[in-house]
Amino acid sequence: MAGIAVLGFGVVGSGVVEVIRKGQESINRKAGENIELRHILDIRDFSGHPEKRLITGNPDVIFNDPGVNIVVETIGGIGPAYELTKRALLSGRHVVSSNKELVATHGTELLNTARQNNVHYMFEASVGGGIPIIKPLSECLAANEITSVTGILNGTTNYILTCMAREGKDFDAALNDARREGYAEANPEADIEGMDSCRKIAILSSIAYGGHVDYRNIPTEGISHISYEDLKIADMMNYRVKLIALSRKIDGKVFARVCPAMLESGHPLANVEDVFNAILVSGDAIGDVMFYGRGAGKLPTASAVVGDIIDVARSMDRSRMNIWNQDGSQSMADPNSVDTRYFVRVKVRSSEEARRLISEKFGELEFYEFPDFPDQLMFKTVISTDGFLTDRISELRGTGSISDIVTTLRILEQ
């Protein structure tokens, strides 16, 4: 028998209960155990709710019940989620989590605690909602040396960018649409400024390269400064703009970044639209493999949590694969040492003079001009570092022929 306590009866937590109730028989069969929901921890009032009798506001009820051996943490954030996860692991209970913030922040410590107590700490649902990615990356692709992970990991921002491009809306209007559709939270900052993607790429990178990648070391930029004009011009050049989270192994060090980037329309990630997520993994044997699906949402995320519960129930007596090495951090490459090609868009007073000046700073380039944007000049730089770009751009700024640097965007090469 596997006795379950669900901590947090919000969107994901209630989804977990719903998925278990609906699929109880098939889930028991697959787990080879009876999966019994024993407690739900939530301090809010659920009088009249069909699960009322399971709901408690007191964690001691759970920790005093020897019948509970799997704790599901769907509280989110750090604070109580951290305390309760730690307590559960120390008490010899397995923990299944959907909490990317907690995994990204304290994952190494919690995996360590789990190992010391011979229990599992699993978090398939923390990245990509219901898309299977943690287990495929850590188990199915285990024979590979992973060389890069590139993803669209946040549904809110992808919805906003899709909506802007498709309907010609500006950022704020598209954000309002996302709110109305339930795809953006009241306070969407963590999504639109890239923090959510940053935590997720930190988790994937820790697994991919086998050592802890601290999300605080990942340069992160959001999409709030992206305009409809940026998307329209990108489209005219056969590019799409996406919020990309990526990491690469370079000379034994890990380079990671979250930023909006231009992708050629044929890039496998270019056509990932709306709230969908996709993760492209490259390995030395496998080449490229991509995982695609709904990266959020109550039932997709809950189904990933329940997949982990089934897995734990089937292997309660077995120690877990070292999902990443808990002994040391991954050493990180200096982000400024990594080369990218940039797209630059400037407002010009004199196109000819601006072309001459830009070529002087950047070398021979191809320029783009569009009748719809008569006073603008666009170009793609040679492959260069952030530092090189920043220096050259500052030299261009305020020269007579160039009145404004409108946009600089990284180009993600295939």
Add this chain to the structure above:
Amino acid sequence: MAGIAVLGFGVVGSGVVEVIRKGQESINRKAGENIELRHILDIRDFSGHPEKRLITGNPDVIFNDPGVNIVVETIGGIGPAYELTKRALLSGRHVVSSNKELVATHGTELLNTARQNNVHYMFEASVGGGIPIIKPLSECLAANEITSVTGILNGTTNYILTCMAREGKDFDAALNDARREGYAEANPEADIEGMDSCRKIAILSSIAYGGHVDYRNIPTEGISHISYEDLKIADMMNYRVKLIALSRKIDGKVFARVCPAMLESGHPLANVEDVFNAILVSGDAIGDVMFYGRGAGKLPTASAVVGDIIDVARSMDRSRMNIWNQDGSQSMADPNSVDTRYFVRVKVRSSEEARRLISEKFGELEFYEFPDFPDQLMFKTVISTDGFLTDRISELRGTGSISDIVTTLRILEQ
């Protein structure tokens, strides 16, 4: 210690040895065991080969070695592969396989034998080459009731169709290209006539719906009758033509089919090109999720085999999830009871008269005509069964206004 014997030192078998040799240290760490290559079974002459000392032509050498606990079957086909797999399982050894033909034909029996002998029989590499699909489908998505599986499961045919569409070649010329690139075998019949896809969708369907689906019950049609004209006209109508393997659960029964089909260009599978494979899985909680990558090739396939080896090494003492129910076959829906929309292309003597006649048989329809194909008329039928289509088509054939039925193709709706 995990002692490995590789049966069959062909493309995949030699890839397995290469992947293990290259990643030995990291593979040992992930497996939590030393993975030791002890024997390679192959009757051919490998004198001078660096692995020469491991190669034997005598299976008894392997079965008399108590140090071998994992047997890797990369022979392919039925015959010896079946005998040796059975013998390995009966002798209490785990078996990892890349052999779709054997799994599709004797999978149920071999899983049963494995269970009775308390060992694992694993075959991640049998479908989708290196793309993780068997484990994600059977474990990560275990909380879902799977409603459909739709895939491009054969790289050879996808390369041929891509080559035809892109370069304006006819089938035979594209097949020759595929041969030259090493993407088609000397005898490509199993690929181009859809049998390879058929076996793979049978395996995926058995896992997805939890009961054995016999590949011999799956209507299968290949691509050798597809012409460049078909692809060109599809393209003008914003469709792509792909060899699709699909299955669906309908009223408790499984419907499966392999056939070329037209997909709207926005369909997630429409832009899967060259030798790439992709598998779209729909579940009640997850919605749609897609897996994409190289569906064949030495190292991708070998990496999937080695992923299974690591998994087995980590869980040698644990019984495996019932990958599908070995007690009964899945009951199959009558393929003729399942509705599809069809695209039909006919040669006409009189367009006006043909339109009248077709509308009489099929009801109100939209017709398509293209200046490049002046004597042809195209239309999409209402959603109907094979039987309905066949009857109506036979009524059209040989009427005065219609001189030929050039093409009928199923349309895969999103």
